[in-house]
Amino acid sequence: MIRLAICIPCYGDTKAKFTLSLSQALIHFMECKLLDHEGNSIPREVEIFMVSCSMLTESRHRLVGEALSWGATHLLWLDADHVFPADTIPRLLAHNVDVVGANYARRSTPTAPTACRLDRNEDSEDIKNLVYTTLEKAQGGDLEEVAHLGFGVCLMNMTVLDMLQIHAERNGDGNFMPLFEMKATQGKHGMIGEDVFFFGKCREAGARIFCDHGLSWEVGHIGEMILTNAHANNHRERWTAKHQELADRYRNQIEQLEAAE
Numbered sequence: 372m373i374r375l376a377i378c379i380p381c382y383g384d385t386k387a388k389f390t391l392s393l394s395q396a397l398i399h400f401m402e403c404k405l406l407d408h409e410g411n412s413i414p415r416e417v418e419i420f421m422v423s424c425s426m427l428t429e430s431r432h433r434l435v436g437e438a439l440s441w442g443a444t445h446l447l448w449l450d451a452d453h454v455f456p457a458d459t460i461p462r463l464l465a466h467n468v469d470v471v472g473a474n475y476a477r478r479s480t481p482t483a484p485t486a487c488r489l490d491r492n493e494d495s496e497d498i499k500n501l502v503y504t505t506l507e508k509a510q511g512g513d514l515e516e517v518a519h520l521g522f523g524v525c526l527m528n529m530t531v532l533d534m535l536q537i538h539a540e541r542n543g544d545g546n547f548m549p550l551f552e553m554k555a556t557q558g559k560h561g562m563i564g565e566d567v568f569f570f571g572k573c574r575e576a577g578a579r580i581f582c583d584h585g586l587s588w589e590v591g592h593i594g595e596m597i598l599t600n601a602h603a604n605n606h607r608e609r610w611t612a613k614h615q616e617l618a619d620r621y622r623n624q625i626e627q628l629e630a631a632e
Contacts, residue, residue, distance in 0.1 A: 373405070373415040375460065376443035380430035381423050385451035386593045393449065395457040403461050418443075428551040428565050431522075435532075435550060443529055448522040452478065454591040455524050462586055463526040466514060469534075469578040470570070472525030474504045474517075474587040478594040485521035486582045487567075502582060509588035517582045519570035524590050531578045538576035547572070 377393075379385070397417065405413040420437040424430040438446045447460065453475065456462075463471050474486035486502035502517055535547035550572065551565035570580050603610075 372444070373413055373464070374442055374444045375400070375415065375417045375447060376438035376441055376445070377417065377419045377447045377449060378431075378434035378438060379419065379421045379449050379451055380427055380434060381421050381451045382425060382427075382430075383423075388454050388593060389449075389451050392454045392457075392459075396455065396459050399457040400460040403458070405461060405464070428549070428553060431551045431565060431569075432549070438529065439532070446527045446529060448472075448525040448527065450521075450523040452593045453523045454593065456586070456589045459524065459586060460526075463524075463583065466581065466583065468514075468528070468581050469531050470525065470527045470573060471514070471581040471583055472520050473523060473590040474502055474520055474582045474584065475523050475590045475592050478592045480594075480596070482592075485523070486515075487518045487520070489516050489518050504582070504584045504587040506588070508584035511584070513584040515582045515584060517580055518574070519567045519580060520582055522566050523592065524586070531573060531576075534576040534578050535572060 400417065401415070405415060407413055418441055420434050420441075422430040422433045422437075424433070435446070445464070447463070449455075455473070474484050476482040477485060484501050484503055486504075488500045488502055500518075502515065502520075508515070532547065535550075539545070539547045550569055552568045553565055554563050554568065555561070556563055573580060
């Protein structure tokens with residue numbers, strides 16, 4: 372039995388295209404074939420949890436609590452400003468690893484990926500150790516172990532929390548809290564995000580984090596962009612070709628309707 376908790380921290384409204392992606396993913400997940408090693412269909416349940424809070428770390432802690440209380444076997448983190456393919460959930464489940472997610476572009480210009488190399492130099496900046504998803508990696512369906520990635524599209528087996536608890540007790544702590552924390556970098560010249568903090572704890576407890584490059588190539592991060600006439604001039608040929616193709620398509624449809632009459 373798979374009990375999937377979809378956890379969405381959201382401050383304000385979700386993006387329309389995110390909501391569309393989520394709807395399509397839910398339909399696909401409930402209708403697709405999921406088979407165990409003996410070829411039997413795997414029953415599944417899904418529940419969506421959303422927390423709106425001005426403190427992201429608090430939102431994530433509350434969402435983990437909701438997933439635990441519901442008895443989830445897996446937790447799918449989704450950020451409300453991402454788009455992803457309809458088959459995202461079974462593709463992530465198929466890897467059967469502790470944590471696996473998408474390496475998506477940051478919401479900025481210029482942009483960069485969010486994943487960081489596992490074999491990075493601990494004394495160097497993460498900016499020098501980024502993992503880039505290339506078309507070659509995507510087409511090859513590469514699954515790469517990484518030090519950390521973002522929570523935008525990320526699946527976690529709930530057994531990771533058991534690993535964290537065991538690790539905490541071995542080190543004299545009563546429990547694994549906090550799971551999410553923002554703190555200053557070693558040189559105090561920047562901040563470590565709650566995702567990097569969490570994945571650091573996971574790796575210390577023996578959990579492994581992976582990046583699905585194939586899925587990553589299909590994930591988008593929704594942002595805002597200021598468009599100027601410079602962009603219009605640069606896009607002129609592509610815009611003309613696109614709208615000419617649309618005009619031709621509609622013209623053909625009208626001709627087919629008229630011929631049918």
